Amino acid sequence: MSAIKPANPLEMVAYVLSRQIQDHMIVYVGTGLPMVAAILARKTHAPNITLVYESGGQDPIPGDMPWSVGDPFTWRKSPIIQEMAYSFAQSYNGYVDIAFLGFAQIDMYGNINTHMIGDDFLKPKARLTGSGGNNDLSSLTERMILVGLQSPEKFVKKVDFITSVGHLKGGNSRQEAGLLGQGPVAVVTNAGVYDFEPAGKRMRVKSLHAGVSFELAQLATGFELLKPEGDIPVTEAPSVEVLEILRNEVDPRGVFISFPPK
Amino acid sequence: MYNYNREALANLRIDDTSVLDRLVDFASARKAHLEKDHSKRDKRMTLTEAIKQFVQDGDICTDAGFAYVRTPHQAYFEIIRQGRKNLQFIGSPNTNHSYMINFGVCRYSHNSYVGAEMRGTDRNYSRNLKEGKVTILSEWSHGSMAQGFKAAQLGFPSVFSKQLLGSDIVRYNPYVQVMQNPGRKDNDPVVFIPALYPDVTIIHVHAADRFGNARVYGPTVNDAALAAAARKVIITAEEIVPEIDMRYNNKGVIIPFMYVDAVVEMPFGAVPGNMPGLYYWSRQWWEKFLRFATLSDENLNEFMQYWVFDCKDQFDFVDKLGGSKWIASARRLTRTAEYDNEDIGFDYSYDEYRPGHNSGIYY
Numbered sequence: 030m031s032a033i034k035p036a037n038p039l040e041m042v043a044y045v046l047s048r049q050i051q052d053h054m055i056v057y058v059g060t061g062l063p064m065v066a067a068i069l070a071r072k073t074h075a076p077n078i079t080l081v082y083e084s085g086g087q088d089p090i091p092g093d094m095p096w097s098v099g100d101p102f103t104w105r106k107s108p109i110i111q112e113m114a115y116s117f118a119q120s121y122n123g124y125v126d127i128a129f130l131g132f133a134q135i136d137m138y139g140n141i142n143t144h145m146i147g148d149d150f151l152k153p154k155a156r157l158t159g160s161g162g163n164n165d166l167s168s169l170t171e172r173m174i175l176v177g178l179q180s181p182e183k184f185v186k187k188v189d190f191i192t193s194v195g196h197l198k199g200g201n202s203r204q205e206a207g208l209l210g211q212g213p214v215a216v217v218t219n220a221g222v223y224d225f226e227p228a229g230k231r232m233r234v235k236s237l238h239a240g241v242s243f244e245l246a247q248l249a250t251g252f253e254l255l256k257p258e259g260d261i262p263v264t265e266a267p268s269v270e271v272l273e274i275l276r277n278e279v280d281p282r283g284v285f286i287s288f289p290p291k
Numbered sequence: 292m293y294n295y296n297r298e299a300l301a302n303l304r305i306d307d308t309s310v311l312d313r314l315v316d317f318a319s320a321r322k323a324h325l326e327k328d329h330s331k332r333d334k335r336m337t338l339t340e341a342i343k344q345f346v347q348d349g350d351i352c353t354d355a356g357f358a359y360v361r362t363p364h365q366a367y368f369e370i371i372r373q374g375r376k377n378l379q380f381i382g383s384p385n386t387n388h389s390y391m392i393n394f395g396v397c398r399y400s401h402n403s404y405v406g407a408e409m410r411g412t413d414r415n416y417s418r419n420l421k422e423g424k425v426t427i428l429s430e431w432s433h434g435s436m437a438q439g440f441k442a443a444q445l446g447f448p449s450v451f452s453k454q455l456l457g458s459d460i461v462r463y464n465p466y467v468q469v470m471q472n473p474g475r476k477d478n479d480p481v482v483f484i485p486a487l488y489p490d491v492t493i494i495h496v497h498a499a500d501r502f503g504n505a506r507v508y509g510p511t512v513n514d515a516a517l518a519a520a521a522r523k524v525i526i527t528a529e530e531i532v533p534e535i536d537m538r539y540n541n542k543g544v545i546i547p548f549m550y551v552d553a554v555v556e557m558p559f560g561a562v563p564g565n566m567p568g569l570y571y572w573s574r575q576w577w578e579k580f581l582r583f584a585t586l587s588d589e590n591l592n593e594f595m596q597y598w599v600f601d602c603k604d605q606f607d608f609v610d611k612l613g614g615s616k617w618i619a620s621a622r623r624l625t626r627t628a629e630y631d632n633e634d635i636g637f638d639y640s641y642d643e644y645r646p647g648h649n650s651g652i653y654y
Contacts, residue, residue: 207480
């Protein structure tokens with residue numbers, strides 16, 4: 030029996046996200062779990078990645094967990110700090126390999142909402158943050174990974190506001206709308222990992238975390254999930270070594286990986 | 292004469308477009324720049340005078356820096372104390388206009404982002420929107436708004452962007468249009484983004500000379516573009532240096548004197564935000580703002596009474612954060628985070644704000 034507690038759902042998300050990063054990639058990083066994942070990747074299988082942040086910092090030397098994407102840790106002894114317009118232009122010009130985005134709502138095509146909940150934009154049930162860099166990265170970046178907790182309120186038939194386009198209406202509608210990159214290539218949640226079926230671009234189960242059945246994942250989803258061919262794989266869980274790095278070195282105070290969340 | 296996006300006007304229920312005009316009125320911005328006193332003269336004045344003279348009711352004002360990084364919070368607080376009304380706010384991010392709505396200081400949003408990332412959502416903004424106390428005039432992403440400011444700085448009427456396409460943001464932004472790229476024969480949609488000209492920008496810097504040449508260290512975000520675009524520019528500076536210092540140490544000088552109308556000596560002008568090299572942000576202040584003040588109008592009033600109306604200047608504010616102990620801690624935090632101080636053995640941990648918690652120092 031292992032002496033270490035198995036990964037909690039947030040640690041699982043951070044680990045799966047980190048596995049999307051390959052060594053030597055340029056990674057555009059947002060606040061929260063994406064930061065945790067990028068730092069974990071750098072401390073494990075991808076030590077030579079370059080991190081880029083929207084307040085302009087890039088390639089900082091390692092330090093503590095940033096409090097914000099404007100934190101000094103995002104530009105700690107950076108050789109160059111870019112203006113905001115230039116920072117996003119790096120993604121347009123092909124100098125970003127992968128980016129991670131969070132959401133309040135997501136639909137079956139990976140379109141996401143961080144604007145508002147409700148059906149009246151001028152008098153919403155709840156107004157949320159708005160885009161920030163979310164739309165910019167989803168419009169421009171070659172490979173997008175979407176990350177969030179899974180529930181029927183978040184995984185909806187129709188998002189209340191399209192902040193950022195994923196695969197729009199499926200097929201090649203993203204490309205026809207003039208957007209760049211492959212769009213979302215994966216969705217990572219506390220229940221599983223999803224990709225998008227190549228022709229129609231609808232969300233499809235890629236793997237489910239240990240203990241999660243397809244029926245359970247479907248129950249947590251407000252639209253019909255596609256099944257992969259054959260048996261659904263179980264998501265690979267982090268090794269004891271990786272969990273120890275995550276808990277002791279990446280987020281030792283559990284700011285982002287405590288469960289339930291702090 | 293601007294060709295507004297009709298769908299967005301309808302969606303935002305804007306009948307009278309005159310409220311939108313100045314942001315994209317290049318002719319009036321150029322005229323304002325031409326009619327400024329171009330002489331290289333001593334522009335030093337107090338913050339009170341600068342806000343009185345250069346921030347008028349109804350102005351389009353910017354949120355500068357990066358929400359809580361090198362942002363002129365203390366100048367914003369003076370705007371609130373002076374009781375300006377009906378300002379429009381624009382910025383990427385646009386975090387700070389939320390707490391001005393409650394006092395009628397801000398009436399209109401050009402939105403890109405409101406909030407403070409993982410610290411919690413800004414329920415004050417949401418509540419004010421629902422109650423009709425703030426009107427959204429345009430929705431943006433950070434990058435597309437940055438392109439509008441950058442176009443102004445570059446001397447371009449507009450840029451074509453690949454951002455916003457296919458999203459609902461274009462349906463709620465009267466300034467932008469989806470178009471076919473005129474340079475191509477195949478299908479290539481682009482978004483027309485006009486150059487943006489705010490009325491007044493306030494930029495907090497590390498050092499300025501008395502003419503207005505201004506130097507910063509750390510992220511500049513959109514500030515060089517904002518200073519070029521705005522009709523009026525106020526510089527608040529941690530210190531005023533002799534002009535010769537700007538000439539010999541010109542690395543980081545992003546604002547030339549001719550843009551500038553007022554220079555204010557303002558140590559701690561970015562408190563409670565982060566000033567690179569000088570002081571870290573007060574994390575507990577921001578947590579208290581999001582987790583206490585934004586919960587109700589009463590909480591917000593109590594919070595702002597204590598931190599704004601009962602402070603005559605930034606020194607009162609710093610005293611409330613914890614005085615010289617806070618200064619030493621905030622300096623050590625930022626110097627260590629930036630790796631200008633030794634970090635081996637340094638403990639970044641702190642108690643997050645929770646109700647009733649009072650350590651006497653807002654770490």
